[in-house]
Amino acid sequence: MKTITISCENTGNNYTIEAGMTLKEIKKIIYPDNHNHILGALINHQLKDLQYIVMNPLKINFIDITSLDGYSVYTRSLIFVLYKAVSHIFPRKSLRTEYFISNGIYCRLGNKNLAQEPETVDALRNEMQKIIDHNIPIIREDIPTEKAVQIFRKQGFKDKADLMETRGKLYTSLYYLDGLSDYFYGTLAPSTGCLKTFDLIPYKNGMLLRLPDRHNPQELLPVIPQDKLFNVFNEHKRWGKILETTDIGSLNKLIENKYAGPIIKISEALHEKKISQIADQIKARQKHVKVILIAGPSSSGKTTFGKRLAIQLMVNCIKPINLSLDNYFVNREMTPRDENGEYDYESIDALDIATFTDNIQRLLAGEEIEIPKFSFETGQRYYDGEKRRITKQNVIIVEGIHGLNPKLTQLLPPEALFKIFVSALTSIAIDNHNLINPSDNRLLRRMVRDYKYRNYSALDTLKRWESVLLGEQKHIIPYQEEADAMFNSALTYELGSLKLQAEPLLREVTQQHPEHSKALRLLKFLSYIRVVPSREIPPTSIIREFIGGSSFKY
Numbered sequence: 001m002k003t004i005t006i007s008c009e010n011t012g013n014n015y016t017i018e019a020g021m022t023l024k025e026i027k028k029i030i031y032p033d034n035h036n037h038i039l040g041a042l043i044n045h046q047l048k049d050l051q052y053i054v055m056n057p058l059k060i061n062f063i064d065i066t067s068l069d070g071y072s073v074y075t076r077s078l079i080f081v082l083y084k085a086v087s088h089i090f091p092r093k094s095l096r097t098e099y100f101i102s103n104g105i106y107c108r109l110g111n112k113n114l115a116q117e118p119e120t121v122d123a124l125r126n127e128m129q130k131i132i133d134h135n136i137p138i139i140r141e142d143i144p145t146e147k148a149v150q151i152f153r154k155q156g157f158k159d160k161a162d163l164m165e166t167r168g169k170l171y172t173s174l175y176y177l178d179g180l181s182d183y184f185y186g187t188l189a190p191s192t193g194c195l196k197t198f199d200l201i202p203y204k205n206g207m208l209l210r211l212p213d214r215h216n217p218q219e220l221l222p223v224i225p226q227d228k229l230f231n232v233f234n235e236h237k238r239w240g241k242i243l244e245t246t247d248i249g250s251l252n253k254l255i256e257n258k259y260a261g262p263i264i265k266i267s268e269a270l271h272e273k274k275i276s277q278i279a280d281q282i283k284a285r286q287k288h289v290k291v292i293l294i295a296g297p298s299s300s301g302k303t304t305f306g307k308r309l310a311i312q313l314m315v316n317c318i319k320p321i322n323l324s325l326d327n328y329f330v331n332r333e334m335t336p337r338d339e340n341g342e343y344d345y346e347s348i349d350a351l352d353i354a355t356f357t358d359n360i361q362r363l364l365a366g367e368e369i370e371i372p373k374f375s376f377e378t379g380q381r382y383y384d385g386e387k388r389r390i391t392k393q394n395v396i397i398v399e400g401i402h403g404l405n406p407k408l409t410q411l412l413p414p415e416a417l418f419k420i421f422v423s424a425l426t427s428i429a430i431d432n433h434n435l436i437n438p439s440d441n442r443l444l445r446r447m448v449r450d451y452k453y454r455n456y457s458a459l460d461t462l463k464r465w466e467s468v469l470l471g472e473q474k475h476i477i478p479y480q481e482e483a484d485a486m487f488n489s490a491l492t493y494e495l496g497s498l499k500l501q502a503e504p505l506l507r508e509v510t511q512q513h514p515e516h517s518k519a520l521r522l523l524k525f526l527s528y529i530r531v532v533p534s535r536e537i538p539p540t541s542i543i544r545e546f547i548g549g550s551s552f553k554y
Contacts, residue, residue, distance in 0.1 A: 009061040024050040039073040045516035049187040077189040085127035103221035108206035125200040135193030148172040159431040162249025236427035255530040279312035288415040295403030296422035299446040301489035301542035325400025332379025346471030404479035421483035424490040449546040458505035462515040496532030
């Protein structure tokens, strides 16, 4: 047999193996005593399942649940196990995975909004545990797409059949679990025995598939109440049904039939209606509300939302003035550092809360203040003579990621504050078993904007992204339920408008970079989506903040 040399990044060693061995066989050579936690591998920075056959010298990095790639593999595989349990116990019911929420995945049985009884949930959890205990292999098979479409049509999976038909690929990879077939957006675990930590509990009208803590895989993430967020997701799911675009396949079909224009118009009208409703809420509390705080994670469209809200407020005879939290950074030498010794600009302690509070209090008292400015080049505060004073007709709009943090506003009168949480909460799915993580939506937005306006490459954005997400989990997400109003800035059509600009940027992230696997994953994701022409997107749209062509100044 021909032998080849592979390099294992986990151990730092080289190994001589026979050509034609699978990753599953190789992992047992490298980890003879403990390998059951391994979920897949990065081959030359490209994610593969353990069925992959090695024929040439390459670099291998075996992954487990503690990596972002491994966590995604674990989550997808757990959904497959739940689907298997549903097909066995309730063969006439369909499984719908709806949203990432409360540190888990919200799921329902069937298409009607009927509550799942606790006994139903218990039976599914017990069946899932049996499947995991039996350590059943999960097998991948590449088949002609035409055959895959026939399989999904026969199973009643119109969403998956439409997706396959509109993707334009000759072959499709199906996964099989004890004879049950399904399609997944990425690779799966080698067997069910890898999925030790999970739970399934009643949640709202459905179930919550609880997920493990990536940093402590033996423990489940705590269930965080997110009632307001759930209502926003539900609202947009209803809108998706109105547009008949609850999944990518149905959206692609509408685009093929030249219906992109109406989708854009309706999506934008829904946004405008929601913004005007929030402005009406503020108008109803005009006697007390003087400070509007807009917060949300990176690339949520907070800036454009604030500008459009200002217009609606003026329609309601309220004159807003803007105040950015970026003006209140402490001087660089006072900036806190993270665990790696780097400046932590995401921390609320990077803000001069005392000066911010003093400025707001003086404005509310009718005094004139001079607005501080912050130079990101020098890392120092300065003043350029800009002054502000407010009247009875004014409100102050404050935009920044810490707008909902109680530490920022603890010395301000609560009745004077109106808090808004903005995020791109993608409500459309790839199909019924494959969710779109909202963070991917925001990552594509940021990548396009960073390149267009900040001279950052896709590689630069990908390198920073995990740190950005960690900062959001620490400094933004815990406070989102404090909001008086929530605004979902995601647009049904926007992924199709981002695609043309994002794909060339992602292709520049080459194999030599560890971020290559993330770029390939996003390219695969975009391959499902049909391009939406941008000519009908209005210049005031939130997506214009990222793709260009906005009539607002930033």
